[in-house]
Amino acid sequence: MGLSDHVRLGVVTRWVTPELVAEVLEKCRVRDKKPGALPAGFMVYFTLALALFQQDSYDDAAEQLVGSIRELSGSIPNKSSFTRARRRLGPLVLEAVFRELADPLAPVGLEGSFYRGMRLAAVDGFVLDAPDTPANRAAFGGPVKNGQPAGFPQVRVVTLTECGTHAQIDAAVGGFNGGERELAITLATSASKMLVIMDRGFPGVELWKAYLGFGAHLLIRARSPVAHRPVEYVPDGTYLGRMNLGGQKGAHPGGVLVRVIEYRVDGGEVVRLLTDLLDPVAYPAAELAELYHARWEAESAFRQIKTFQRGPVEVLRSGDPDLVRQEVWAHLVVHHCLTRVIMCLADDNGINPDRVSFVKVLKHTRRSVVRQCADTPKKIKKFLAVLAAKVRRKLDNGARRLREADRHLKRPDSKYSSKLSYRINTRDRQPTRRITAKAITLHTAIVQ
Numbered sequence: 001m002g003l004s005d006h007v008r009l010g011v012v013t014r015w016v017t018p019e020l021v022a023e024v025l026e027k028c029r030v031r032d033k034k035p036g037a038l039p040a041g042f043m044v045y046f047t048l049a050l051a052l053f054q055q056d057s058y059d060d061a062a063e064q065l066v067g068s069i070r071e072l073s074g075s076i077p078n079k080s081s082f083t084r085a086r087r088r089l090g091p092l093v094l095e096a097v098f099r100e101l102a103d104p105l106a107p108v109g110l111e112g113s114f115y116r117g118m119r120l121a122a123v124d125g126f127v128l129d130a131p132d133t134p135a136n137r138a139a140f141g142g143p144v145k146n147g148q149p150a151g152f153p154q155v156r157v158v159t160l161t162e163c164g165t166h167a168q169i170d171a172a173v174g175g176f177n178g179g180e181r182e183l184a185i186t187l188a189t190s191a192s193k194m195l196v197i198m199d200r201g202f203p204g205v206e207l208w209k210a211y212l213g214f215g216a217h218l219l220i221r222a223r224s225p226v227a228h229r230p231v232e233y234v235p236d237g238t239y240l241g242r243m244n245l246g247g248q249k250g251a252h253p254g255g256v257l258v259r260v261i262e263y264r265v266d267g268g269e270v271v272r273l274l275t276d277l278l279d280p281v282a283y284p285a286a287e288l289a290e291l292y293h294a295r296w297e298a299e300s301a302f303r304q305i306k307t308f309q310r311g312p313v314e315v316l317r318s319g320d321p322d323l324v325r326q327e328v329w330a331h332l333v334v335h336h337c338l339t340r341v342i343m344c345l346a347d348d349n350g351i352n353p354d355r356v357s358f359v360k361v362l363k364h365t366r367r368s369v370v371r372q373c374a375d376t377p378k379k380i381k382k383f384l385a386v387l388a389a390k391v392r393r394k395l396d397n398g399a400r401r402l403r404e405a406d407r408h409l410k411r412p413d414s415k416y417s418s419k420l421s422y423r424i425n426t427r428d429r430q431p432t433r434r435i436t437a438k439a440i441t442l443h444t445a446i447v448q
Helices: 010-014 018-027 040-052 058-066 079-089 092-101 134-140 180-185 205-213 285-309 321-349 358-371 377-395 419-427
Strands: 118-129 154-162 168-175 194-198 217-222 230-233 239-243 256-265 270-275 440-442
Touching: 010 321, 010 358, 018 040, 018 092, 040 058, 040 079, 040 092, 040 321, 040 358, 058 079, 058 358, 079 321, 092 168, 092 321, 118 180, 118 285, 134 154, 134 321, 154 180, 154 285, 154 321, 168 180, 168 321, 180 205, 194 285, 205 217, 205 256, 217 285, 256 285, 270 285, 285 321, 285 358, 285 440, 321 358
Parallel strands: 118 194, 194 217
Antiparallel strands: 118 154, 154 168, 217 270, 230 239, 239 256, 256 270, 256 440
8 A cells, every 4th residue: 555545635535435436446447557657546536636626736736635644745746647647547437436426415304405205406507618728629619709719618517406405416517519408318317206497498308208207307497489388277277288399280299298387476577387297286386486496506506616616717727628527527526525514514503504604614625635634534523523513603604595686797708898898797786685585476377
């Protein structure tokens, strides 16, 4: 056993254990072949450290990881050595680590996590900027303006997120030019017995059949042309309609029967929801309309990854597509472990996990790596006990309040935009403010 076998990743090691790393490496058939090279087990922890310390360079992240091991801290390899070792490791190992860890975390009874016996989850996607190399551009694509590349290549990530905890249950990684719906279909196998909420970019017959085929239920917002012709009116004012494949007639047998719920929020535009929960007594329309807004919990989880964990406006560090995928899976692993820390703290203090500050948990987790104060099960338990004692004093954000803020363009196409557009987009932005609960009014279908 070499000194590198003693490297750990602070409190994250409670879940990414050396035994798990060894098991995944064996399953992926990744073995150390070259004596003296950076070991694969060490590189798993190093790649996770790159995600945890996104703003740090390779050598800075390495120093954070091995700083407490005097024999290693004085002989850190150069960047090219780490890059070659990352290529040998590949993306599949980090993906396998994520899949070993990614389970639902909400205990039965946790507020906002279940609806009539079904676990609540949301499917949505986000993009991350990758370095503008020819390989990344060819593999992932990116925004185009006037036929020319505009901005960085972007990798697309679609996740199945547990609404009550922000834990990622499953994920799929693709390119900017690929659709979210196609990636979302691959997540259906993980959604059994869940009520899955999606936005209006996702409805489709193939997706619908995939999720129902694996025992999931759906609540999806839809655009006005989808299933707009009533097939049968339901006593509560909703109606049954048929969603068909593109270009097919309404009576085509390839479609699916859905229940359509329409409502307004504070008298605004009509929101249309599609669901396979057809019984109006067992699943009241008013409850489903209110429940749809739990989809925003996925957006909150994405904010944790993109803004706090990765850092605002940060570009991923990898110039090779395989390393970009490896880096994305590392971010998902780290986020899942941070969510588990939050769940432990919430359970120890008897509070909802919504109240635990993600930012401060992230900072304390980084400190646990720098100090290596949680590299054994005993030390991990002690670290979490100390952290739990700080929850009510420092980490508790208090009960979640209703919030609202106007939407503005956060990243204009050019930093040299006119002073007028800059002022409109940023300086006049109103701060987030407290609001009263919104009124949801069902839009009753008219029986012909």
